[in-house]
Amino acid sequence: MSKLVIENVGKVFPGQHGAEPTRALMPTTLTVADNDFIAILGPSGCGKSTLLRIVGGLESASEGRVMLDGAAVAGPGADRGFVFQSYTLFPWLTVQQNIAFGLREKGLPEAERLKIARDWAGRVGLSGFVDHFPKQLSGGMQQRTAIARALANDPKILLLDEPFGALDNQTRSLMQEMLLGIWERERKTVLFVTHDIEEAIFVGSRVVVMSARPGRIKADIPVELPHPRPYTIKTSREFVALKERLVEEIRAEVVAAGP
Numbered sequence: 294m295s296k297l298v299i300e301n302v303g304k305v306f307p308g309q310h311g312a313e314p315t316r317a318l319m320p321t322t323l324t325v326a327d328n329d330f331i332a333i334l335g336p337s338g339c340g341k342s343t344l345l346r347i348v349g350g351l352e353s354a355s356e357g358r359v360m361l362d363g364a365a366v367a368g369p370g371a372d373r374g375f376v377f378q379s380y381t382l383f384p385w386l387t388v389q390q391n392i393a394f395g396l397r398e399k400g401l402p403e404a405e406r407l408k409i410a411r412d413w414a415g416r417v418g419l420s421g422f423v424d425h426f427p428k429q430l431s432g433g434m435q436q437r438t439a440i441a442r443a444l445a446n447d448p449k450i451l452l453l454d455e456p457f458g459a460l461d462n463q464t465r466s467l468m469q470e471m472l473l474g475i476w477e478r479e480r481k482t483v484l485f486v487t488h489d490i491e492e493a494i495f496v497g498s499r500v501v502v503m504s505a506r507p508g509r510i511k512a513d514i515p516v517e518l519p520h521p522r523p524y525t526i527k528t529s530r531e532f533v534a535l536k537e538r539l540v541e542e543i544r545a546e547v548v549a550a551g552p
């Protein structure tokens with residue numbers, strides 16, 4: 294059964310101060326199976342974030358509808374876990390308290406919230422940092438915390454918008470492995486927006502390529518690399534062939550998008 298159905302979802306932003314409206318997203322249809330890991334690639338401004346924000350209920354669609362487990366999405370909710378590129382932790386809370394934060398809404402007693410948070414801190418490699426505050430953490434550790442916070446709530450779907458975009462290459466690579474490891478163990482349904490072709494192939498079970506603005510889906514390519522995927526898979530023949538194909542797809546769109 295489909296976990297998520299995005300049905301002819303489009304977005305037009307009204308023009309500000311008499312300007313023309315902006316079409317950010319052409320009517321787009323995408324069906325996501327339970328436990329799928331969809332990487333969404335596309336040139337800057339093609340509407341990737343807009344699509345993700347509509348699924349997250351942070352933005353309303355101008356047309357079409359989003360169904361999650363058969364129910365229409367009508368706003369934000371704890372059944373969707375969001376992680377953004379910029380660090381969004383509460384600076385006055387520790388790592389453990391940040392991870393536990395969303396669990397309040399579930400009405401769990403504090404001891405249980407903190408236990409779940411400690412467990413998730415361990416799963417993202419932050420066991421020794423539960424009492425640290427965000428300003429004491431590197432960017433990578435802050436994003437580990439944000440991912441743990443999103444997952445601690447046990448959402449139906451995880452929505453990641455360039456979560457590793459601000460990290461250096463080495464950290465980014467470690468974060469990809471961590472996220473993929475969690476997915477391989479826990480089997481979550483994930484929508485993951487990225488600019489990075491290699492990242493999309495490494496983590497994704499499908500790569501969806503969007504066209505230049507206003508975006509629509511121009512290719513939907515299964516990644517048939519086996520799991521578990523060690524980072525060395527990035528130099529395998531299959532990986533390199535898929536990367537070459539995607540470079541061509543994206544290049545055409547970046548050229549079409551213009552400077």
Ligand SMILES: Nc1ncnc2c1ncn2[C@@H]1O[C@H](COP(=O)(O)OP(=O)(O)OP(=O)(O)O)[C@@H](O)[C@H]1O
Binds near residue numbers: 306307315335340344
């Ligand atoms: N609130 C808004 N009001 C008006 N226009 C907007 C708004 N949000 C986004 N847009 C426009 O919609 C288009 C799509 O934006 P969006 O951020 O979804 O693209 P993106 O593919 O995620 O880009 P990037 O990869 O650069 O983050 C862009 O032209 C953007 O300027």
